[in-house]
Amino acid sequence: MDREKLINTARRVIEDESRALTVLAETIGDNLAQAAELILNAPGRVIVSGMGKSGHIGKKITATLASTGTPAHFVHPAEASHGDLGMITKGDVVLILSNSGETPELADLIAHTRRFGITMIGIASRRESSLMQQADVQLLLPQLGEACGHGVVPTISTTMTLALGDALAVALMEHREFGAEHFRQFHPGGKLGARLSKVRDLMHKDDTIPLIAESAAMGDALLTISQKGFGVVGVLNSDGYLCGIVTDGDLRRHMDGLLDHTAGEVMTKSPRTIGPDALAEEAVAVMNEKKITCLFVEDPVQSGRVVGILHIHDCLRAGVV
Structure with missing residues (x-):
């Protein structure tokens, strides 16, 4: 086993993802502010959805939003097509994640938001994709390939999506002046709850x-x-x-x-x-x-x-x- 090769590959992946985050940071602008304003002004919740690896990232973004003062819920796109669309109301803001912007399982969810005038924010890497063309606000990811070198293993794209979700959540948190006392209300247990105890x-x-x-x-x-x-x-x-x-x-x-x-x-x-x-x-x-x-x-x-x-x-x- 070539241990040196393993180490060098691991370092390269982290370096590639680090450079991608730097590029992503430079693209942040008015679109993120528009997305934040839509969420802040919405009477309902943020509904996050994504398929596959985007779905896993979406669940983490949902948890971060919910724990920092922005009510959020994850809806699986396949389940949405079998009844869970009823969980999404007109006062909600739907945040849909798809690197390609063409994930078939998202079609019913996207159509539902358009049919009932529900605000939709899209995160994808292709501006011309179906998701981004339908979205009220586009959060565009730079097209930087994937760290696997073959463009097939979601790595750089999922890292950027997660970072973008974190950036949005923290921007909302700071705007709401959501501090340690509020944070503790959602984290009463574990080490974090102990640290925030008064x-x-x-x-x-x-x-x-x-x-x-x-x-x-x-x-x-x-x-x-x-x-x-x-x-x-x-x-x-x-x-x-x-x-x-x-x-x-x-x-x-x-x-x-x-x-x-x-x-x-x-x-x-x-x-x-x-x-x-x-x-x-x-x-x-x-x-x-x-x-x-x-x-x-x-x-x-x-x-x-x-x-x-x-x-x-x-x-x-x-x-x-």
């Missing part, structure tokens, strides 16, 4: 928060630390606002005559806190930087009013690392 989603609240008065005896402070199980206790001033924290380090520093002190005498003043709307990932970074295991959560409006406590273990259990 402190308020993981923190402990109400009676579980370890808090004592500044004037409380250290015996009471030790009891609270033991009962709540966080290894720390927050210290409140006479107005009920956080003014300090008692940690293991504070206990060690005041070991001699510890029970003769009040919490206010032992505490570390002005502890580091975090807001409930901060990302849990940010809280982990703070805890790692300060070499601490807990953060008290402050009300974003009333500085010093404690609304929760977050332990590093809460973040680890949620997958935030």
